Amino acid sequence: MKAFIRGIGNISPQPTFEKEVFPEGIREYHTAKLQSVEPDYKNFIKSAQLRRMGRLLKMGVTSAGMCLQDAGIEKPDSIITATGLGMQGETEKFLNSLLDNGEEMLNPTAFMQSTHNTVGAHIAVMLGCKNYNVTYVHGPVSFEHALLDSLMWLAEKPSDKVLLGGIEEITELYFDMTDSLGFWKKGEISNLELLEDKRPGTIAGEGAAFFLLTTEENHGNYACIRGLTTRFNPGNQDIALSMVQEFLESKNISVKDIDLLLLGMNGDPASDAVYQPVLDNYSILCTAWFKHLCGEHYLASSFALWLAAKILKNGNIPAAVMLNDRPKSGRVNNILIYNHYRNIYHALILLSSC
Amino acid sequence: MEELIEKLKKEIIQVLNLEEVKPEDIDSDMALFGDGLGLDSIDVLELIVLLQKEYGIKIKDPKEGRRIFTSVRTMAEYILENQNK
Amino acid sequence: MANRVFVTGIGIICAIGNNAGETLASLQTNRSGIQPLTILDTIYRGELPAGEIKLTNEQLAEMAGITDLEMHTRTALLGMIAAGEALKDAGIDPKDSHFRTGISSASTVGGMDRTEINYRNYHQGAPYSNFILTHGCNDHTEKIAVSYGFRDMVTTMSTACSSSANSIMFGTRLIRHGIIDRVLAGGTDALSKFTLNGFNTLMILDKKPCRPFDKNRMGLNLGEGAAFLVLESEKALRDRTPLCELSGFANANDAYHQTASSPDGSGPFLSMSRALESCGLKPCDIDYVNAHGTGTDNNDFTEGIAIERVFGKKIPYVSSTKPFTGHTLGAAGAVEAVISVLSITNSILFPNLNFREKIDELSFEPLKEMVTGIRLKHVLSNSFGFGGNDSTLILSSC
Numbered sequence: 037m038k039a040f041i042r043g044i045g046n047i048s049p050q051p052t053f054e055k056e057v058f059p060e061g062i063r064e065y066h067t068a069k070l071q072s073v074e075p076d077y078k079n080f081i082k083s084a085q086l087r088r089m090g091r092l093l094k095m096g097v098t099s100a101g102m103c104l105q106d107a108g109i110e111k112p113d114s115i116i117t118a119t120g121l122g123m124q125g126e127t128e129k130f131l132n133s134l135l136d137n138g139e140e141m142l143n144p145t146a147f148m149q150s151t152h153n154t155v156g157a158h159i160a161v162m163l164g165c166k167n168y169n170v171t172y173v174h175g176p177v178s179f180e181h182a183l184l185d186s187l188m189w190l191a192e193k194p195s196d197k198v199l200l201g202g203i204e205e206i207t208e209l210y211f212d213m214t215d216s217l218g219f220w221k222k223g224e225i226s227n228l229e230l231l232e233d234k235r236p237g238t239i240a241g242e243g244a245a246f247f248l249l250t251t252e253e254n255h256g257n258y259a260c261i262r263g264l265t266t267r268f269n270p271g272n273q274d275i276a277l278s279m280v281q282e283f284l285e286s287k288n289i290s291v292k293d294i295d296l297l298l299l300g301m302n303g304d305p306a307s308d309a310v311y312q313p314v315l316d317n318y319s320i321l322c323t324a325w326f327k328h329l330c331g332e333h334y335l336a337s338s339f340a341l342w343l344a345a346k347i348l349k350n351g352n353i354p355a356a357v358m359l360n361d362r363p364k365s366g367r368v369n370n371i372l373i374y375n376h377y378r379n380i381y382h383a384l385i386l387l388s389s390c
Numbered sequence: 391m392e393e394l395i396e397k398l399k400k401e402i403i404q405v406l407n408l409e410e411v412k413p414e415d416i417d418s419d420m421a422l423f424g425d426g427l428g429l430d431s432i433d434v435l436e437l438i439v440l441l442q443k444e445y446g447i448k449i450k451d452p453k454e455g456r457r458i459f460t461s462v463r464t465m466a467e468y469i470l471e472n473q474n475k
Numbered sequence: 476m477a478n479r480v481f482v483t484g485i486g487i488i489c490a491i492g493n494n495a496g497e498t499l500a501s502l503q504t505n506r507s508g509i510q511p512l513t514i515l516d517t518i519y520r521g522e523l524p525a526g527e528i529k530l531t532n533e534q535l536a537e538m539a540g541i542t543d544l545e546m547h548t549r550t551a552l553l554g555m556i557a558a559g560e561a562l563k564d565a566g567i568d569p570k571d572s573h574f575r576t577g578i579s580s581a582s583t584v585g586g587m588d589r590t591e592i593n594y595r596n597y598h599q600g601a602p603y604s605n606f607i608l609t610h611g612c613n614d615h616t617e618k619i620a621v622s623y624g625f626r627d628m629v630t631t632m633s634t635a636c637s638s639s640a641n642s643i644m645f646g647t648r649l650i651r652h653g654i655i656d657r658v659l660a661g662g663t664d665a666l667s668k669f670t671l672n673g674f675n676t677l678m679i680l681d682k683k684p685c686r687p688f689d690k691n692r693m694g695l696n697l698g699e700g701a702a703f704l705v706l707e708s709e710k711a712l713r714d715r716t717p718l719c720e721l722s723g724f725a726n727a728n729d730a731y732h733q734t735a736s737s738p739d740g741s742g743p744f745l746s747m748s749r750a751l752e753s754c755g756l757k758p759c760d761i762d763y764v765n766a767h768g769t770g771t772d773n774n775d776f777t778e779g780i781a782i783e784r785v786f787g788k789k790i791p792y793v794s795s796t797k798p799f800t801g802h803t804l805g806a807a808g809a810v811e812a813v814i815s816v817l818s819i820t821n822s823i824l825f826p827n828l829n830f831r832e833k834i835d836e837l838s839f840e841p842l843k844e845m846v847t848g849i850r851l852k853h854v855l856s857n858s859f860g861f862g863g864n865d866s867t868l869i870l871s872s873c
Contacts, residue, residue, distance in 0.1 A: 084428060087407040139518050139672050141443050144435040147673035148733055152633035157862025160728040166745055169728040170641050173612040173633040181630045188652050213597050213607045268629040270621050431735055452678045
């Protein structure tokens with residue numbers, strides 16, 4: 037099962053919806069809560085629809101629109117979305133109202149937009165898209181499962197165009213709640229110096245990244261997704277190295293053909309240590325990271341896919357994401373994305389240039 | 391009555407988040423739904439909440455709501471008839 | 476691709492039974508679970524009836540064999556109970572390394588039943604802050620996966636009221652693609668103040684037991700529950716006798732409005748037609764439709780129109796079983812799939828309770844009385860969710 041990425045759209049804590057992010061556009065943050073750089077939505081959504089939309093819905097619908105425009109496609113065939121927390125802002129709004137008003141005189145709009153499939157549904161209504169439309173909500177591997185479904189769908193219907201999207205938002209309240217559990221670094225912080233900061237915790241992020249997937253070859257394609265795998269590891273065993281080895285073997289690709297290993301390192305020393313056996317065993321590999329740009333969140337791997345697609349299309353790796361200074365000579369042809377969450381969920385995605 | 395109509399126009403704009411609309415853009419007898427202001431079934435529900443919160447009037451059936459909210463004037467008339475009942 | 480996927484086990488807990496046997500007995504005796512709320516702490520206790528499972532969380536925890544109740548939501552407990560029954564019914568162990576076994580589950584409520592209680596207290600730390608970790612829709616799936624030893628594929632979907640129909644569909648496709656050999660597929664949703672109040676703001680709740688497809692229907696009753704099917708490939712089945720086959724399915728989108736369905740029933744028409752196409756069946760091959768039939772003005776009219784468009788003059792038996800269980804939201808697809816399996820394996824059709832008078836615009840009436848001794852070859856089950864998410868499953872006898 038494989039697919040080509042024909043179009044991309046991304047709204048994230050970096051100005052990713054504008055054409056060039058690297059190197060001049062990179063934003064430094066001195067907070068552990070990275071919020072998206074957002075466009076003026078009035079340029080993308082009619083005010084009659086905009087008035088009712090919460091922030092994440094605006095982000096999702098706009099990012100999807102940008103992706104379709106990038107792909108040169110007006111209407112996809114199917115829409116497969118992923119989110120970990122769902123429509124967090126609208127959920128909080130309704131729940132707070134419920135608790136404040138003792139279950140009376142509550143506003144329906146927030147409730148209606150709190151369902152996890154709201155973004156996919158809205159896109160369908162806006163485009164008149166009557167086909168397969170589902171949403172995956174399995175926390176840190178929501179995006180990978182949506183991607184898996186997309187690949188399965190294209191294997192079943194090769195002429196379809198699949199709009200795949202990952203959306204997640206960090207609200208002030210959710211940040212505060214998770215902060216109380218020790219998720220995030222406290223005090224002085226810089227996202228660009230995250231790996232030098234050896235305190236426990238990481239930084240929170242969010243985003244809405246969309247991809248138009250197709251089986252058709254086209255000079256406009258960004259990359260070819262060759263496969264993925266996910267692992268559920270509740271026992272916190274050391275599976276990193278064996279998982280990577282098995283996956284590469286199953287894809288008939290050798291480590292020396294991997295031009296870039298794009299890692300989900302997030303600045304939490306305990307979490308980053310999980311990748312170490314892979315780094316030690318494959319020390320020849322050129323490595324990069326992405327969570328200093330998008331923050332840690334359940335859909336961070338959708339940002340990684342956006343980044344990998346851009347690298348494969350442009351042929352070079354931005355210095356801002358490099359981890360080791362192994363210069364890459366020649367074109368980048370194969371990227372392996374590896375992200376894990378608390379050593380419980382692991383995910384690998386393999387992409388190649390077209 | 392006119393004072394209530396003006397108050398309602400501001401409240402409709404606020405509750406339904408009609409950012410681009412000013413009170414003077416809403417004609418008191420203009421259709422709120424369909425071709426007039428273009429409101430829909432979700433807006434009916436929001437206006438029902440407005441009536442309860444601001445005017446203490448409970449509407450039990452959303453279909454009834456649709457009739458009451460034909461225009462700002464019909465809303466005002468309904469409120470004056472039913473407030474404090 | 477491994478083509479045929481069989482149902483080898485079922486598990487269910489809902490307002491009319493704590494397991495499949497009890498649920499069947501209630502269905503056979505017209506015993507509805509729509510009652511005044513007694514467990515959910517809400518101001519609407521006297522006003523809004525629901526399909527509430529009359530067991531406290533402590534009692535559910537005992538049934539599920541759980542001791543750390545503070546880390547388990549009601550949604551998760553229901554899921555664990557139904558999952559256990561389904562696995563036992565199928566006689567399979569997810570830890571058996573001869574087969575790749577996954578879980579494809581679904582929920583809309585997730586851990587909200589616990590979140591809404593402690594939402595304002597998280598600063599006090601555990602156990603008040605535990606809801607932060609159990610809030611997500613995936614929490615219950617993880618709890619089931621850890622409890623029963625699933626490793627090969629553990630996933631969750633959420634598409635409002637069609638959620639577990641979609642998770643069953645995905646589980647089936649995972650088997651057909653050879654990614655796993657067998658799957659526990661379904662979903663769970665507990666009652667919560669959040670959803671009760673949410674639906675109340677939409678003004679689509681009936682203050683009396685719901686009357687699907689009735690001219691004077693006044694809305695839906697919420698319910699809670701969990702249900703799972705164990706689905707297996709032909710190879711995994713070996714020489715065991717399955718309960719029935721998951722032979723067809725489809726998901727389509729109405730693409731009309733966030734909460735209202737289109738007047739011509741386009742989404743439901745597409746999901747039913749495409750489900751039939753997916754397994755090469757004609758409309759006349761369907762013996763029974765387990766309708767989504769919520770009792771709302773909008774759904775029943777739209778679904779009715781769509782049924783007429785699909786089946787023309789030869790409309791099969793149709794009933795909604797929501798007057799028994801209530802609308803179990805994310806679990807509805809799976810609850811009604813299990814009820815459809817019970818129909819097939821017991822040769823019984825369950826009635827559409829509370830029906831009195833037909834909708835003027837429709838040509839058909841739902842089933843008013845139970846029918847026994849009826850051989851059912853193909854049963855079609857609908858689940859239509861907010862966001863125009865319309866799903867149809869087809870189950871066939873073997």
